[in-house]
Amino acid sequence: MKKILIFFFVTLLVTCHGNILNHDDDHGSNNQIFPLRVKSGSGGHYIEEVSCASWRLGIEAHNIINWKTIPKECEKYIGNYMLGDQYRADSKAVNREGYFYAKTLNITTGKDIWVFDIDETSLSNLPYYAKHGFGVEPYNDTLFNQWVDLGTAPALPESKKLYNKLLSLGIKIAFLTGRPLKQKEITAKNLRRAGFKKWEKLILKNTTIYHGKTAVTYKSSERKKLEEGGYRIVGNIGDQWSDILGTNTGERTFKLPDPLYYIA
Template identity: 30%
Template sequence: MSAYGHEMEREYSIRSLESRGGSELGSRYAVESGFYMTSFAATIFIGGLVTVGILLVTLLIALAVMLQSCQSSRAGVVEIAKASDDYSYCKMYALHAELNSLEVEADYFPSVCRVLAIQYLKAGLYTRDLNFTMWMIESYFSTLSPTPDGLDVVLLDIDYVVAPSPQCTKLLMDGIDPCGNVDDIKEANHLKQMLTLKLFLSLQASGWPVILISRKPEGQRNATTELLISAGYGDWASLIMRVDDEMQMDSRGYISRQRTILQEGGFRITCLISCQMDALMGPNLGKRVFKLPNPLYYDFQRLTERKKLA
């Protein structure tokens, strides 16, 4: 073989080796540039992804709960607002009925107000109001003493204490007894009678002359006296009832007239106690006036607050 042939063969061999060498280097480079991860690292990576997923799901659940809570709160606000509207409506209706001494028939009295009045009894709010009023009266008299001349008197309205009246009880009983509400009303009246009698006896024991006043006609004196005695009353200073020429007067004018007669006769009205507005208006009211709570005229705001706490 010629020298030129040897030279060509050597160049061919070198090119072949270089070609194979380049291929091996490229292959090695491809392997080294890939993403290598051990099984431990892979476990940590997957665990991290799972943790992030759980946190995202928890966040979504928390947001959903918060949204539902906000919706419930808004619904509660609407309900309270509706209750406040009913309260204001019934309070104004009842207040004007009482101020004007209206003998409102049950059919014309708003049904929502009858329901709220029963709730006022069932929730125990009437009992609390009555006990608090009695406490105020007792606290007032704890600082006073009657004068020896016997002219300092207490004027007590008995019509809405000894016997139930249309305004205090009948109005509630008519048409709202499908759930046994009459028992609640009777219990409220019994409590009022019991606490008023306790107050009457306490005043007597302290030496206060108690004058009883009634809107009933003089012709019913014997029956009224028997009713008072059977209820536990006795030894009252006087029992005032309507005579014939007073029968045409409204109750507010009649009671106001009797107060004037007492004061003109030298008596000093230390306190006037009634559960009706007609007895607590006009001249010559005396030194202090106390209104006993009436089952018909309620304070629904306290009931609303009680529902908020429930």
């Protein structure tokens, strides 16, 4: 009897959910970054926790793409996420999986390599973004590069744990970043200062060759060169889908959380 009651209750709940919650049916808007509006009660008001959480899941699972800025209603939500426990815990979950996977590999050739993106993967630009609305402001090339040129970005601690564990397993590291070639020296300095002291390759973007190309094209092409150089890309980790899509993606890929910006 209890089971039958549960069955009816759940069926009713699933079927009638829309009416109970009074979800907004605004399918007509073309604004992809406009957050989902969930209404509560007959008047309805915007529920930040629900709507912004759906937006964040949407970008992490690669359903919401090509966005320019975060929804302005989600600035506080994203700020709390980035500065609170959840971002760190989410990053840890991904890096743990990376390590669990790496431990199963047979590492013997000296040519096994793991590709790390840099920004929001190895180094954190959170000090910059915390001053610029956590992604609500449009990207400002000048200001962002001033920040990068300081060379003071802290390490992402969970990524650094993975980095150290991979090194101890005998896996080589290739940093592959969209930062331009002219930032190579400050990037190397920043990486060392943050505790990433060893790498096989540090690849920055030759903006002459890759002018106007997407990150997917640039990174695929550079990973192909790695493989042509005899390396086996056993893993590939980044905060952007463009780090892990395309060709020569590596034997397994890992997507770190990043609700601050989108790079195609």
